[in-house]
Amino acid sequence: MTALSKTPELIDSKAIKPLVEARALRGATILGQPGGWAVVIRYGDAERVIAAQKSRRMRLWRHVDTAVSFIRGELHMDRFEVDAAEHDAHANEIKRPDQAERLRKQREAADYDAWFRAKVQEGLDAIERGEVVSHEEAEADFARMMDEA
Structure with missing residues (x-):
C-alpha cells in the first residue's frame, strides 16, 4: 500500500x-x-x-x-x-486548544495557590510577632470600609 x-x-x-x-x-x-x-x-x-x-x-x-x-x-x-511520499509535516498542524486552555487554568491555579499560601504565611508571621487585631477592631474597620463604598 x-x-x-x-x-x-x-x-x-x-x-x-x-x-x-x-x-x-x-x-x-x-x-x-x-x-x-x-x-x-x-x-x-x-x-x-x-x-x-x-x-x-x-x-x-x-x-x-x-x-x-x-x-x-x-x-x-x-x-x-x-x-513518506504523502508526508507533509506542516500541512495539518495539530492544534490542541483544549490543551492550551487546560494549561492556562493550571498556571492560574498555581499562581493563586502561591499567592494564597504567601498571605497565610504573612498572617502566621504577624501572629508570631504579636500583631493581632481584635474582633472589635476588625468589625470597626469593616464598617468603615462599607461606609466608604
Missing part, C-alpha cells in the same frame, strides 16, 4: 491484539500523511489503518519515531516499510 487514495478501512487497538497474539500480521507500513504518520497493517488479504482511540478516524503520530515505537512495542515487529 503506497498511498491512501480512498477512505481506508480502520482497525482499532482492541482488534489488533488478537492478531498480534496469533502472529497473523504479515507486515506493516508507516505511511506519511499530511500532518503526521499513519500505520497500516497487513493480515491475510486485508490491509487496515490503525484507528485513533474513541473515534473512527485514522490515528496519526506526529513523529515517525513514535510510529516506529508503536510497531515495535505493540505489534512486535522489527521489520516494516516506510512510505
